[in-house]
Amino acid sequence: MTKAIRFHQTGGPEVLRLENVEVGEPGPGQVRVRHTGIAVNFIDIYFRIGRYPTPSLPSGLGSDAVGVVEAVGEGVAYLAPGDRVGYMLGPLGAYSEARVMPAEVLIKLPDGISDRTAATIIMKGLTAQYLFRQVFPLKAGDTILYHAAAGGVGLIACQWAKALGVTMIGTVGSDEKAAVAKAHGCTHVINYNRENFVERVKEITDGKGVPVVFDSVGKDTFMGSLDCLQKKGTLVSNGTTSGPVVMDVTLLAMKGSLWVTRPAMVDYALPRPNLLKMADELFDLVLQGHIRSEPQQVLPLAEAAEAHRLLESRQTIGATILVP
Known part of the structure; x- marks a missing residue:
C-alpha cells in the first residue's frame, strides 16, 4: 500500500x-x-x-x-x-x-x-519549449507579450526568452511579482493592476504592437491581447486561469487578419x-x-x-x- x-x-x-x-x-x-x-x-x-x-x-x-x-x-x-x-x-x-x-x-x-x-521544469520547462520553439518559433530580435510572467512557466519563459535574444514584455499582478520577473530576465514588466497593459505594450513598441502574445490567463486578458497584436499577428492561448474564452471569429478579420491557436502539449511532445x-x-x-x-x-x-x-x-x- x-x-x-x-x-x-x-x-x-x-x-x-x-x-x-x-x-x-x-x-x-x-x-x-x-x-x-x-x-x-x-x-x-x-x-x-x-x-x-x-x-x-x-x-x-x-x-x-x-x-x-x-x-x-x-x-x-x-x-x-x-x-x-x-x-x-x-x-x-x-x-x-x-x-x-x-x-x-x-x-x-x-x-x-x-x-x-x-x-x-518537466511540465513547465517543456511548455516553454513547445511554445517558444514549436508553436511560434522565436528568433533573436523578436518582441513578445507574455502573460503571467512570474508564474511557474513564466519564470522559465523569462529566462528562455533572454537566452534567445528576445525582448519579452511580461504582465504580472503585483510589484513583488514584477521584481521577480525582471530578475529572471523579463525585459519590460507591466503590473496589470496599476497599468493598462494594452497602452503600455503600444508605448513600448512605438505603437506597432507585437507579432505574438502568449496568453495563459484567458477570459480576463483575451480581448486586450488581441489589441496588442500587429496585423496578421498570432495569439497563442495556452491556458484559461481566469475562465474559458468565447470569441466571435469575425473579430480576427476586423482587428487585422489575426491568428489564434489553442495548442496542446501532447500534440507537440x-x-x-x-x-x-x-x-x-x-x-x-x-x-x-x-x-x-x-x-x-x-x-x-x-x-x-x-x-x-x-x-x-x-x-x-x-x-x-x-x-x-
Whole structure:
C-alpha cells in the first residue's frame, strides 16, 4: 500500500483526500516509480473542478512528477532500477508516493539536475519549449507579450526568452511579482493592476504592437491581447486561469487578419523521439546556467488541498511542488 491524493467528486480543494492505494508490479512496457517531487500545475485544478473530465471517479490527480525507478516491466530496455526519471504525460495519479507508469513517457534525468529542480521544469520547462520553439518559433530580435510572467512557466519563459535574444514584455499582478520577473530576465514588466497593459505594450513598441502574445490567463486578458497584436499577428492561448474564452471569429478579420491557436502539449511532445529532443534542449539550457529553477512553495503531499488554494488565489510565485 502507498499514499495518494484522490477525489471522489469534483469541487473545491476540500474534495482532495489522502488515501491508501495499491501500486502493484509493473507489467509489460511499464515502470514503477517512487516519487521524490510532484509538481502542482493549474491543469490539475481544471480536473479537480470538472472543467476537464476524468476517465472515472474516484480519480487520482496530477501528471507531472520526478522520482526513482523501483521496478521495470518486460520489454523496457532503456530504464533500470535506480534511474532518476521525470514525466509530464500519462494517466492521472502523480499526487502519490509511488505509482506504475507507461515507460514511454518517462524521461531520464541528467546527473547535474537535482530532483527539486527537475520537479519544477518537466511540465513547465517543456511548455516553454513547445511554445517558444514549436508553436511560434522565436528568433533573436523578436518582441513578445507574455502573460503571467512570474508564474511557474513564466519564470522559465523569462529566462528562455533572454537566452534567445528576445525582448519579452511580461504582465504580472503585483510589484513583488514584477521584481521577480525582471530578475529572471523579463525585459519590460507591466503590473496589470496599476497599468493598462494594452497602452503600455503600444508605448513600448512605438505603437506597432507585437507579432505574438502568449496568453495563459484567458477570459480576463483575451480581448486586450488581441489589441496588442500587429496585423496578421498570432495569439497563442495556452491556458484559461481566469475562465474559458468565447470569441466571435469575425473579430480576427476586423482587428487585422489575426491568428489564434489553442495548442496542446501532447500534440507537440509525442511521439517519444520528439519528447526526448525537447527535454534535451531544456536540460542543456539548465546545465549551461541559462535557466535556473527551484520550487518557491514546497508542501507535504498531504497538504495538496492547501497547495491548490494558494495557486487559485494567485498568491504563489514560480513553481509549487509536493513532497511525499
